[in-house]
Each structure stands twice: as structure tokens, then as C-alpha cells.
Amino acid sequence: MLRRYSVHLILPSLGGLLVYSAYEELLGLYTLSVLMFMGVNIILSSSLNLVNGYMGEFSCGHAGFMCVGAYVSSLLGVWLFAKDRVFGAPFLDPDYAIYAFPFIILIGGIAAAIAGLLVAIPSYKTRGDYLAIITIAANYIIISSIENIGSIGGSRGFMGMKRVIGSMEDIADLPWMPIWVFIFTVGTIWVLRRYVSSTFGKGVSAICQDEVAAEIMSVNTNKMKTISFMLSSGLAGIGGGLFAYIIGYVNPGSFTILKSTEVLVMVYLGGMGSLSGSVLSAILFTFLLELLRPLGIFKWVIIPLMLVIMMQFRPEGIMGKRELGDIFPRLKRFYRFK
Amino acid sequence: MTKTQTKISDAPVLEIRNLNQRFGGLTAVADFNVRLQKNELSGLIGPNGAGKTTIFNLVSGFYQPSEGEIFVAGQPTAGLKPHKITALGVARTFQNIRLWNDMTVLDNIRVAQHYRLGYGFFHSIARSRHYVQREAEIAQEAAELLEIFDLQRYANETPGNLPYGTQRKLEIARALSIHPQLLLLDEPAAGLNSSDIQELIRLIRWIHTKFDVCIWMIEHHMDVMMELCTQIKVIDFGQTIAEGVPEKVRNDPAVMTAYLGDDVI
Secondary structure, X not given: XXXXXXXXXXXXXXXXXXXXXXXXXXXXHHHHHHHHHHHHHHHHHHHHHHHHHHOOOOOOOHHHHHHHHHHHHHHHHHHHHOOEOOOEXXXXXXXXXXXXXXXXXXXXXXXXXXXXXXXXXXXXXXXXXXXHHHHHHHHHHHHHHHHOOHHHOHHHOEEOHHHHHHHHHHHOOOOXXXXXXXXXXXXXHHHHHHHHHOHHHHXXXXXXXXXXXXXXXXXXXXXXXXHHHHHHHHHHHHHHHHHXXXXXXXXXXXXXXXXXXXXXXXXXXXXXXXXXXXXXXXXXXXXXXXXXXXXXXXXXXXXHHHHHHHHHHOOOOOOOOOOHHHHOHHHHHOOOOO | OHHHHHHHHHOOOEEEEEEEEEEOOEEEEEEEEEEEOOOOEEEEEOOOOOOHHHHHHHHOOOOOOOEEEEEEOOEEOOOOOHHHHHHHOEEEOOOOOOOOXXXXXXXHXXXXXXXXXXXXXXXXXHOOHHHHHHHHHHHHHHHHHHHHOOOHHHOOOOHHXXXXXXXXHHHHHHHHOOOOOEEEEEOXXXXXXXXXXXXXXXXXXXXXXXXXXXXXXXXXXXXXXXXXXXXXXXXXXXXXXXXXXXXXXXXXXXXXXXHHOOOOO
């Protein structure tokens, strides 16, 4: 009983609490935005974990796909529902923004998934370090292309998303961004968990552990790689779209290799091939960044140093390959982790 | 229509015609021919580097042959990816055991059912009724297979924790889990001690009768080959130098020369 319904109980109450406190303004705007970034970071780290952890490839261009999602959903949203310098008058009545918003974010994700082919197709023949270089190249290709399209702001960036959110709030005065970030974060974990725990998705781990054996035991490795890369980059695109709407502004500079590295750090901190590890480390990492904010630029000395120490004493990350249920067996009463 | 169907079912499980494989200037396999019928238990021997594993790799689709044709149950395999050839019913094991070591024993069998999962990505996300049903069937069949091989007590262990001989057995069980018509065993006795080898001989003979499968094996332990195989082919430097029943092959002068050299003291 408990095991079956625990998630159905915990998630809505958590979400409800979040929305309520945002609505009643119990949390300051600052706390709320930290919580929202936490959600985005969870999406990013758990989706990258699919490629780097479960599949055993080394992708370091995750921010590139995030960028595709961010731009596509921003442009789409602003074109459809806001008055803008580039697009002129809104294409549709801004009243519809409230319904269209999740689809806008999803379309950003789909665009990012298609951009993921940029890495998926080379991965048929290349792997390891060589594929890592391709992912870096993909990140640069995406950033440089956007920097050079002057009509959408180039390197100066693009804004106007706040107006879309504004027209959503005009219809119903709810904290829309926290709601959607929460829903998409839960959705991401839900999709990834179902994928990697199905016999179909375990083909991904088979590729990681022995690709030759996977192919010979009838796993269509190219198909599995395509699906995994596209899923991973698509979810990154969703994360990117949410990121853009939270800030209300995007520029290519926020999605450079530095951002990719930040996501990589979260994945390795949490543990490869552990979804609960990725969630925990994204939460921890976001907290840490905020906690160390007073140090200014010095936090980029402290955090990497902590990473060095971590790699020395616990190279497998916080969770290793395990899920929460392996460490606290009692939790298994409430939830099946694998 | 019926005519072609009977033709296919009568076709040999494996037929290789004029197979040649060259790596740069090196001819690894030269003009190799073989026909394996249903229920045959046949062997392939030869000194190190003779091209035995290359032939297996060609059959399972890791290389495309430079020349020649390979048919599995009457179907040409040219241009097929290895997983497609496996789906035709060709299973194999490897010289060095290649199990998925971070998965449980049960999952090792389950993942090998990819060719007949019958559902894809969206079913796995939506957890449709079809998905639930197929997963249950696959889990059940995998558990039954483990039981047949007397491995069920290891179902939730990872393969790395098992003794070497048991890992071999698991790899063979995994290969059989795809219901192959042809089972390729690449040096199954490598690294086993003599009592394990006796057990392996029993195991292969038992598989051969129980699973109705054609077995083609490479092996260096001559006693294993002599005891099991009805037909043996000997190759050296990619050339077929002898073939026939074990007794005949054993006393063939060309085979002696290939293995021991031709300097008679």
C-alpha cells in the first residue's frame, strides 16, 4: 500500500506546498528563484547522467542542447504571444499563452532532441575521447550559430519572455513558473526512470558494459544510442527553455562549455548511473553555489577544490552506482528505486 | 510459395561459399566453404592465428567478407548488422567471457531478448498494458531458462561474483536464450580446469540434444573435440587443410605438419 501510493502522496503535497508558499509570498523571490534553478539543474544533471552514466559515453556539450531549447521556446513564445521588436505584434491572442506554455517548452525540447542527432550520428562509429571532442564541437557549433544570427540579438541575447509569463498571470494569478518547473522536473525523472528500468532501456547499460556483447545479443546499438542521445539532449532543451523563462532573458554566453562543465560536475558529484544521485547532487550543488556567493569569484576556487578532494576520497560520487534504496533499505518500503 | 518455404526449411542452417577475407595484404581466410545441417555438432580447429575466430566474426556480421557468401537457413546475410543476424538465429559466445558485469544474472538474460521485445521507447515510457505483459513474459522465460541451467540461485547476483566455470555456463545460457538455430562456441573450454572441462563436455552434449540446435565450435582442447564433434575442419593460414570425422583428422599428415611443424627429427 505505502509503496504503491507514497509517490502519489508525496509529490502533490510537495508541489502544493511549493505553489502555496509562492502564492502567499511566504518565500522571498530570491529563495523561489533558487528553488527553480534547483529544478532546472535536476533536469540537466539527470538527463546528462543518461549519456555519461548509463551509456558510459562522455558528453561535454550538454549546455549546447540547453541553448537550442532555450532559444526555440523563447522565440516561439515571444512570436506567438508577446509584442516584440523582432516579430512585431503577437501572432496569437496572448490569452492563449496559458494553455500553450507547456507545448512551447516541449517544442524547445524536441528541437534540442533533433540537435542531439549532431552527436548521435557520429556516435555510431566513434566513442570515448573522440566522441567527447565531437560533443564539445557540437556545443561550439550551436553557440556560434546563434551568436551570428543578428536578427535574434546575436551575442547580445534575446528577451521578452517575461511578457509571456505576464500574460499568463493576467488570466490566472498563480505562480506559473514554479508550477511548470516542478511539473517538468518530476516529469523528467519519471521518464528517465521508466526508460532505464525497462528491459528495452537496459540495452543502454549493456552498451556501456560491453558494446560488442550488446550488438551480438541482438541489441540494436545504433538505435539505442540515437534514442538515448536524443532523449538526453531533448530533456536538456526542456531545462534550457525553463531557464530562459525563469530569467526572462537568454544569450549564447550562458550556454558555453563552462555551463556544460557545471552539469558534468553535478553528474560526477552524484554518481554515474544513479538517478537519485543526480537529483541529490543537483540540489546540493545549487545550494553550495548560493552559499558561497559572498565569496564572489573565489567560489570557483573552492568548488573545484572540493571536487578534487572528492575525486581523491570518493571517486564514484556521492551515490556511486546505487540508488537511495540501496543505501537506506528502509526507504524501499515506500518506493521501489529500480 | 509453398515450394520456396520448403526450400528454406530444408536449407542448411549455415552455408558458407567461397569465403575470402583480406585485411590489407594479409589473407586471413581463403576460399572457405562449409555446410552445416540441423542438429550437427561440428568443430573448427587450427593453430593460433589460423583465422578461426575471423570466420566466426564473419558469420556473426562483425566483418563484411571481401568475397563469398554466407547463408543462414537459406537467407543471405550480406550487409546485415550483427544484431539482425542474431535475430535470424545465430548466437555465439566469446573466447574471453563477455557478460554484462554490472547487471544481475537475470538481467543478462532479459536484455538479450531485445530482438523480440515487441515494444519500443514509447511503450517503455507509457508502461502500456502491452509493455507490462511483454515484460512479465520475458522475465518468466528468463527465470525458466535459468532454472533449466540450474543457475536460478544466482539470479540476483552480478556475474563477476560467480566462479569462472559458472560464468561460462551463463554465457552459453544467454546465447541459447535467443532460441538460436546455430550456436557458435568460440573456445568454450579456455581457462577451465580439467573437471570443469568434463562438465562442459556434458553440458554441450546435453544442450545439443535438448535444444535442437546446430553447434559449431572452435576449441584447442583436442579431447573435447574428439569426444563431441561428428565433423571437424582444420584450417591453417586461412586455408582448409583437412576435414572429416575426428579419427581421420587426427591422423592426417597435413594436420600433424600444421601443428607440429615439418621438421622430422
